[in-house]
Amino acid sequence: MRKILLFILCFYCSVNGFSQQVKHSFELGQNEFLLDGKPFQIISGEIHYPRVPKEAWRERMKMARAMGLNTIGTYVFWNLHEPQKGKFDFSGNNDIAEFVKIAKEEGLWVILRPSPYVCAEWEFGGYPYWLQTEKGLVVRSKESQYLNEYKKYINEVGKQLAPLQVNHGGNVLMVQVENEYGSYAADKDYLDINRKMFVEAGFDGLLYTCDPEPDIKNGYLPGLLPAINGQDDPERVKAMLNKHHEGKGPYFIAEWYPAWFDWWGAPHHTVPAEQYTGKLDAVLAAGISINMYMFHGGTTRGFMNGANYKDVSPYEPQISSYDYDAPLDEAGNATGKFRQFRAVIEKHLTKGEILPAIPAPKPTISIKPFKLISKSNLFNVLPAGVNNEKPLTFEDLKQDYGYVLYRTKISGGRKGLLQVKQLRDFALVFINQKRVGVLDRRVLLDSLTLDLPKGEVTLDIFVENMGRINYGKYLLENKKGVTEKVIFAGKEIKNWQMFGFPFNNISAIAPKKAIVNAPEAPSISKGIFNLEKVGDTYLDMTEWGKGIVWVNGHNLGKYWSIGPQQTLYVPKEWLHVGKNEIAVFELLKPGQEIITAIDKPILNKLSK
Structure with missing residues (x-):
């Protein structure tokens, strides 16, 4: 009987506690956002949960409050949550719901950006690699296979996050539909399909779109709040958004850039805070809401970095550090930019509001x-191989990231040009386990001259996936490895064996007795x-x-x-x-x- 009474008491307390969650309203006023009917100016900064260890999420939230932010923004990353088709993961560092709840505990609202396409200098713009294994599937389109997979994904996201919206007692103020779609296309029917999917997934609060200034017309969906990226002149912001919202506010800069990201082989980007403090002051004084991208960049760990590619420039894979020259550095410490932005925000606090003290820098060690x-050398830890007449891509091999070794036998005693057609992205070339050259897509280097020894020789091409393109039309051309063919002395080489190294469990690769001496x-x-x-x-x-x-x-x-x-x-x-x-x-x-x-x-x- 005592156990029964205890169970009833616990059940009553849990239900009563849930029912007492305070539900809020968040709406569009004539010129401002209205939170519970009162004017509310969003001062937000972007933090991406996978770029920060889960154990440090709360520390970063406290730093956000100390700079004067009242909101944080984050993307939701499809390739993290469905790494393989039908297998969803919202655990550990992928626990986005916990991230949102911690923000609430630390007094922060949240802007959620679960568009399946995120860009974000992130592998494939957030899309899972396996979408490319579905024949005929076209991302960011009305193609039926894509919409079917997208719907299954957004429904799973809705289960995690829709209950955390302000109108359900949570702290998610609003949710972004798609992401800078106007820079990609202008299909309003596609955008409306996105909107309907979000609503069906449970996102029944305030929805918005965001685009750079030149592309708002293409990316705006009537009925949703339009937001602007990359513009911080108050008059231009209001003028552009008025064109697409019937002259009605509020005004929201969805991505305000205090600096920029880096890629391999290019200088580190830094922008002095002084170039932005006056702009931040002007925007806040004009009553415009803002989300700075990034407030804290963190680190793009594992194989999650993306890449840029344009017709007039080479392939540009991004580095692992996502420091971004943001107000918080890569480790989460306050920078000079943090302090100067804080001083600006303090000028615009409501009467009597005092910011928390800035937490001390984290301890460092050498x-x-x-x-x-x-x-162990690579040739002594080869996994089981896959044989095929033509080289197979990573996607053909159902391998997401990492490296693939392509091996074949060719007759020697001759000289010729070796070319890897459409190499993606970086390769080491070996003849009889001796390295003879390096190929690099970044600098359009896909060939080298070989002088083969006599007899049958082993040709190995070890290929690295350096990150799928995350922006622009080349999203549709993102397969990895040897994506066409290999030619030597004018003839195509066939009969390949492929060995995959996804490196998703380094502890599983144990040293083995050396069979091949390949220094x-x-x-x-x-x-x-x-x-x-x-x-x-x-x-x-x-x-x-x-x-x-x-x-x-x-x-x-x-x-x-x-x-x-x-x-x-x-x-x-x-x-x-x-x-x-x-x-x-x-x-x-x-x-x-x-x-x-x-x-x-x-x-x-x-x-x-």
């Missing part, structure tokens, strides 16, 4: 040089370092070549000596007092074996 203790082959090295205390730190990879690092099982992202990024950020939350494990996959300098860590990042060093 780690003395230590040696990696075990090493120039990519290597997987492992080691241990001990710590007496933990703190944020930065692995200094300046003397290494190109590769990936894991610490305690966490993929920290990519390094490449060409820069501008030379360090990999290691969050203190992922380190332990005592033993810590590290693994490094190195492509270009497999002889390297010494690692060190420093207390500051190096994000602005290019090598020749």
Whole structure:
């Protein structure tokens, strides 16, 4: 009986607590947003939950409040939540609902951006790779297969997040439909399909669209709030939005850029805060709401970086650091830009409102040089292969990210040009396990001259997926690996064997007894370092070549000596007092074996 009474009491308390959640209204006024009927100016900053360790989400929220933000914005990333078709994941660092709830606990509203296309310098613009394995499927279109997969996805997102809208007692103020669609196309029917899907998924609050100034006409859907990206002149903002909203406010800058992102081989981007403080002041004084992109960039870990590609420029894969020269640096510490923006925001607080103190910088540590203790070359850890007459793409192999080794046998004793047609994206070429060249899509290098030894020789082409394009029409041309054919001395090479290295579980790759002696082959090295205390730190990879690092099982992202990024950020939350494990996959300098860590990042060093 006591257990029954306890159960009834607990059930009553949970139901009563749920029923007492305060529901809010969030509506469009004549010139401003209305929260519970009162004017409300959104001062928001973008933070992406996968770019910050879950253990640090709350710290970043506190920093947002300390700068004066009352709202945060985030995309929702389809390729994280449905990495393989029909297999959804909202756990761990993918727990977007928990991210939103923590924001509420820290006194922040949320703007949600669950459009299946996010751009965001993110792999394939947020689309899962497997969409390309569906024959005839076309993203960002009315093609039926795409809409069917999109609907299943957005319904799963709705289950997680629709109950967290303000009109259901949560803190999600409004939800964005699609993302800068006007820069891509102008199909209003497609946009309306998006809107209907969102509503059917449970997003029954305020919906909006956002586009750069020249593209608002294409991307705006009548009946939804239009927002502008990249414009901060108050008069221009109001004039442009008035054209598409019948002269009725409120006015919202959905992406206000205080700086920019980086890509491999190009200088690190920084913009002095002084160039933006006056603009921020003017926008807030005009009563315009704002979402700064980014407030905190964080890190694009694993294989989630995207790439840009334009007809007039080469392929530009983005680096792992998403520091963005934002108000919070990559590790989440306040910068000078943070303090100057805070001072501007303080001028526009309501009477009597006082900002929290700025939290102290996080502790940092250095780690003395230590040696990696075990090493295996790539050719000694080959997985089971797949045979095919023609080379298969990553998508054909049902491999999402990482690397694929393409192997074949050809007759030697001749000289000729080797060309990999439509290489995507970076490759090492080996003859009899000896490296003979490097190919690089960034610089349109897809061929090299080979002088083959006599007899039958083994040709290996080790290909890296450096990130699918995340913006523009080339979204539709995003397959990876050898995507056409390989030609030597004018003839197509056939009969290939392919070995996949997705590297989704580095601990599963154990050192094996060396069968092939290949000192120039990519290597997987492992080691241990001990710590007496933990703190944020930065692995200094300046003397290494190109590769990936894991610490305690966490993929920290990519390094490449060409820069501008030379360090990999290691969050203190992922380190332990005592033993810590590290693994490094190195492509270009497999002889390297010494690692060190420093207390500051190096994000602005290019090598020749």
